[in-house]
Amino acid sequence: MNKYIIGVYFRSKEQVESIKNDPEQLILDNLKNAYPRAKTATSVWEDLKEDTGFVPSTIYKGIENLERRHFVRKLSRHQKRDAALREDREPDNRPQFYISEQADNTMHLLSTHTDPNKRLPEYWLAPGYVEYNEEFSKEWNDLLSNRSIEDLLHTISKQVLQFLRFILESNEIRKIGSSAGRSSMHCMNCGVDHETRNFLRAISLKILDHIEISPDYIRFLRDNNILNNLGYEIYEEASKYNTQLLKSSSSKETAAKEKKVLSSIVLRIVAVGEGMRADTTGFLALSSDGSYIIGEIDNSLKSKDMKEDTLVEYTGSSQIFSGSTTIEVVKDSMSILHEDDGSIPTRAAIPITSISSIKGDTEYYRVSAEVVRKKEMNYPSREYGNIVIKDSTGEIEYATGAGDTYRKLKVGDRIDLIGICHLVDNGFFFHGPRSIETIRLIE
Numbered sequence: 001m002n003k004y005i006i007g008v009y010f011r012s013k014e015q016v017e018s019i020k021n022d023p024e025q026l027i028l029d030n031l032k033n034a035y036p037r038a039k040t041a042t043s044v045w046e047d048l049k050e051d052t053g054f055v056p057s058t059i060y061k062g063i064e065n066l067e068r069r070h071f072v073r074k075l076s077r078h079q080k081r082d083a084a085l086r087e088d089r090e091p092d093n094r095p096q097f098y099i100s101e102q103a104d105n106t107m108h109l110l111s112t113h114t115d116p117n118k119r120l121p122e123y124w125l126a127p128g129y130v131e132y133n134e135e136f137s138k139e140w141n142d143l144l145s146n147r148s149i150e151d152l153l154h155t156i157s158k159q160v161l162q163f164l165r166f167i168l169e170s171n172e173i174r175k176i177g178s179s180a181g182r183s184s185m186h187c188m189n190c191g192v193d194h195e196t197r198n199f200l201r202a203i204s205l206k207i208l209d210h211i212e213i214s215p216d217y218i219r220f221l222r223d224n225n226i227l228n229n230l231g232y233e234i235y236e237e238a239s240k241y242n243t244q245l246l247k248s249s250s251s252k253e254t255a256a257k258e259k260k261v262l263s264s265i266v267l268r269i270v271a272v273g274e275g276m277r278a279d280t281t282g283f284l285a286l287s288s289d290g291s292y293i294i295g296e297i298d299n300s301l302k303s304k305d306m307k308e309d310t311l312v313e314y315t316g317s318s319q320i321f322s323g324s325t326t327i328e329v330v331k332d333s334m335s336i337l338h339e340d341d342g343s344i345p346t347r348a349a350i351p352i353t354s355i356s357s358i359k360g361d362t363e364y365y366r367v368s369a370e371v372v373r374k375k376e377m378n379y380p381s382r383e384y385g386n387i388v389i390k391d392s393t394g395e396i397e398y399a400t401g402a403g404d405t406y407r408k409l410k411v412g413d414r415i416d417l418i419g420i421c422h423l424v425d426n427g428f429f430f431h432g433p434r435s436i437e438t439i440r441l442i443e
Contacts, residue, residue: 001035001195004202005127015124018069023054023062031072031100035194036185038075038099063098070123073101073189099189102126104197107190126194128201160207167203213242266337267293268344269310270418284364284419285312288344292364292419293318297329303336309346311337347418356393364419367391368442371413374406389415414442 010016019025030044045059066072075098103111103123108131110120125131132140144150185193211217218235221227227235267285274282281302283295295314297306306312316333318325353365369389375397387409388397398420409415417439 001032002199003127004199005205007127009125009127009130011125011131015069018065019071021062022052023058024066024071026052027059027062028066028071028100031098035100036187038188041098044098067098070101070121072098073121073123074098075188099187101187101189102194102198103190104129104192104201107192120190126198126201128198128205160204163207164200164203167200213239215239264313264315266344267295267312267314268346269306269308269312270347270350272307281306286344286350291325294326295329296326297334301329301331301334305336311340311344313337350418354393355389355391355396358396358420367417367420369395369415369417371409371411371415374409374411389417409439416440416442 008019019028026048027044030047031039041059041063042056044063045054045056048054048059063072067074101123102125103120104126107120107123108125108129110118111122113119144153185195187194213235215236218227218232218239221235222232265287267287269283269285271284272281274280279299280296281299283297283306285293285295287293312334314327314329314334316327316330318327347366350366352368355367355369358365358367367389369391371387372390372395373388375386375388386397387406388395398417
């Protein structure tokens with residue numbers, strides 16, 4: 001059985017105790033791997049004896065313990081007969097066939113049924129399902145008595161079901177949830193296809209994860225004072241990083257189209273600073289066509305002559321990452337050029353763009369402006385924040401990136417910024433690589 005959610009949820013200390021030993025863990029794994037087929041204790045022992053040295057009594061005792069804690073289920077006589085028909089074999093007269101059993105919250109609800117004839121055993125919860133505090137559950141049920149809340153949940157349910165239906169019909173995603181719709185995967189004990197149910201639960205949780213890391217949700221947390229400035233900064237950074245991961249995890253075919261070899265391209269380095277790792281240097285460079293490129297180079301490969309306004313020749317590949325062209329310098333892929341024909345402007349010669357002309361895209365610009373406000377953010381062990389800058393055409397908020405920069409800047413300072421860009425998803429303006437210092441004071 002495929003696993004989509006890692007780990008196991010335990011409702012009690014007793015459940016933890018029941019599978020903390022090797023025999024129980026190995027037995028349970030063996031039965032889960034056999035799902036939806038049930039197995040005898042003897043067949044489990046035959047699978048495990050060579051690697052573990054277990055004697056049959058160890059397996060029998062372990063299964064007895066797992067059954068007592070509702071991790072596995074012994075099949076009834078008619079279930080054994082149905083299993084034999086399903087697997088096209090003669091019925092086995094051995095009395096004990098066991099199957100790994102997992103419950104969702106729907107089945108778990110029936111374990112509390114007041115009618116003993118309809119009450120289900122208290123099976124262990126499948127991955128992705130949890131038990132809720134009794135008082136919280138009561139308050140939730142009371143909340144559902146509100147007709148407006150009930151109608152809203154009904155609308156949400158319809159949308160989620162439409163999404164799940166699309167997922168089950170998607171050929172690509174069914175390569176992961178491959179058992180969907182196969183009657184042979186139905187559990188002989190409870191009639192549920194555990195694997196596909198767990199798959200759909202994983203998809204539902206992923207939907208929640210997607211909502212919780214969205215800019216709208218993070219702003220909701222901030223506006224309701226669930227996040228302070230530090231929390232908002234952290235969550236916002238996580239949201240941006242998630243966007244990068246989503247864009248970079250596109251298909252190999254798409255990635256291959258985005259990746260191209262740059263044949264001896266000449267670049268002008270316009271800013272240098274710390275890299276993404278402690279042993280690297282990051283830089284912002286300008287190409288002859290006026291586009292900016294973000295680069296990273298191992299410090300062991302970095303020349304002492306590599307500084308602002310240096311001309312370099314780079315031969316290698318580039319990658320479109322989160323809308324920006326990026327390169328990673330490897331050995332012998334970049335060299336310093338000592339002859340300068342002036343075709344690529346120095347930093348001082350790059351045209352200045354007015355704030356009102358900055359577009360909502362990932363293009364980089366040079367801006368000259370005045371600091372009109374500082375917006376401090378709480379951050380561990382350093383002063384940190386954004387600045388609001390203004391020119392004659394308008395004003396924008398800008399993330400300074402480095403704490404030292406924010407501390408040194410004062411309201412009224414005139415500054416020159418290179419590599420500023422607009423991130424549309426949150427409306428803030430950032431320079432490309434945040435660790436690269438691109439701000440200069442204008443005397």
